[in-house]
Amino acid sequence: xxxxxxxxxxxxxPVDQTVLTRHKAxxxxxxxxxxxxxxxxxxxxxxxxxCDVTDTxxxxxxxxxxxxxxxxxxxxxxxxxxxAPTFSEAEVLKPxxxxxxxxxxxxxxxxxxxxxxxxxxxxASKRPWSAADIYALPEQEIIIRHVCVEGWDYIGQWSGxxxxxxxxxxxxxxTAKYVAFRCxxxxxxxxxxxxxxxxxxxLATRYAKEPLGDxxxxxxxxxxSTKLGFKNPKWITAIEVTNNYPGGFxxxxxxxxxxxx
Numbered sequence: 295x296x297x298x299x300x301x302x303x304x305x306x307x308p309v310d311q312t313v314l315t316r317h318k319a320x321x322x323x324x325x326x327x328x329x330x331x332x333x334x335x336x337x338x339x340x341x342x343x344x345c346d347v348t349d350t351x352x353x354x355x356x357x358x359x360x361x362x363x364x365x366x367x368x369x370x371x372x373x374x375x376x377x378a379p380t381f382s383e384a385e386v387l388k389p390x391x392x393x394x395x396x397x398x399x400x401x402x403x404x405x406x407x408x409x410x411x412x413x414x415x416x417x418a419s420k421r422p423w424s425a426a427d428i429y430a431l432p433e434q435e436i437i438i439r440h441v442c443v444e445g446w447d448y449i450g451q452w453s454g455x456x457x458x459x460x461x462x463x464x465x466x467x468x469t470a471k472y473v474a475f476r477c478x479x480x481x482x483x484x485x486x487x488x489x490x491x492x493x494x495x496x497l498a499t500r501y502a503k504e505p506l507g508d509x510x511x512x513x514x515x516x517x518x519s520t521k522l523g524f525k526n527p528k529w530i531t532a533i534e535v536t537n538n539y540p541g542g543f544x545x546x547x548x549x550x551x552x553x554x555x
Contacts, residue, residue, distance in 0.1 A: 368552040374488045378519035378555070381437045387448040388502050390440070392509045393523060395481065395543065403508040404478050404529055411514065415474075415534035418465025425513045429499060431455040431463070436494050441555055442523040452517040453500035458491045466535045474540035475516060478529035483542040485518065485525060486552065487535075494519035497530070522553040 392398050411423040435453040461468060468491065474484040489495060498517040499506060506512040511528030518526060524544050534540070545551045 364550060365552040368554045369486060369488070372486075372488055372520070372554060374492055378438055378494055381439070381449045383437065383451060383502075385449040386437060386451040386502055389507060390450050390501055390510050391442075391446070391448055393442060393444075394479065394528070396479075398509055401509055402479065404512060406513065409478075409513060409531070411530065412476075412532040413464055413534070414532065415536040416467035416470045417461075417533075417535050420464075425499075428455060428497065428514065431460065433500070434496050436496065436517070436519060438494065438517075438519040440523055440526075443549070443553075450517075451502045452496060452498040453503065454496040454498035454514075454517065456493070457495045457497055457516070458493075460497055461490065461535070470535045471537045472535070472540055474534040474536060475527045475530050476532035476534075477527050478531050481527055481529075481543050482540070483516075483525055483527045483545075484540040484551075485516075485521065489518055489520055489554075492518065492520055520555055522555065524549065525553050 392401075394401065406425065409425065411428065413420045413422070432455065433453050434456045435451065437449065437451045439447055440450050441447045457473075458468075461473070466473075468487065470487055472484050473487060473490040474482070476482050485495075495516070495518040498511065498515050499513060501507070501510060506515065511530075514530045515528040516526045516530065525542075542549075542551065545553075
């Protein structure tokens with residue numbers, strides 16, 4: 295599947311223009327404050343970095359450095375033993391929301407006749423895994439909040455093999471820095487090892503006690519309680535453990551890499 299620009303969220307409703315008309319004065323006041331804040335931010339950026347804000351390469355370099363610092367700060371603050379809040383089955387959204395860098399109409403189902411999970415990098419046993427192999431492992435269930443960078447969220451009920459248990463089973467180097475994922479739709483992402491070993495990080499195969507539907511990652515997706523939604527890749531076809539920074543689909547386009555909640 296070729297890469298396409300991200301489509302707008304199908305869950306956004308059209309804006310009621312009458313609301314904007316009634317509150318025109320307030321909106322204009324907010325816009326003026328945003329301009330002032332922007333001017334102050336640019337001034338601060340100039341003072342802190344010593345760069346010319348009209349030099350886009352210099353500004354991008356500073357912003358990239360700030361993002362990298364933010365990643366390191368989040369990693370330092372991350373508590374691998376701290377559990378995210380969990381919820382009741384009554385609060386679970388059925389079905390879950392679809393999200394991807396393309397529309398639902400452009401989604402291609404995985405061909406289970408040929409699907410297998412490839413393993414690479416710092417892993418002792420690199421034999422491919424079939425869906426039956428994965429389904430035979432003990433399941434863990436978590437009911438957690440999914441938070442999208444777009445601003446929406448929902449409560450989801452996920453079941454699957456604990457990622458730490460899977461990594462231990464295949465002899466992965468748990469002292470490595472990263473766990474990277476490749477997907478059927480050409481999406482790719484990665485997480486830090488501390489998040490991979492978190493008790494609420496699983497390779498999900500079920501949602502609300504039923505097998506994952508095609509739009510939601512069937513047959514295998516990542517589900518972690520401590521990351522934004524785009525850090526939970528779907529339709530996983532390969533896992534690699536590595537010390538080399540693997541990036542990610544959105545991260546390589548400017549999104550923060552750690553993306554913790």
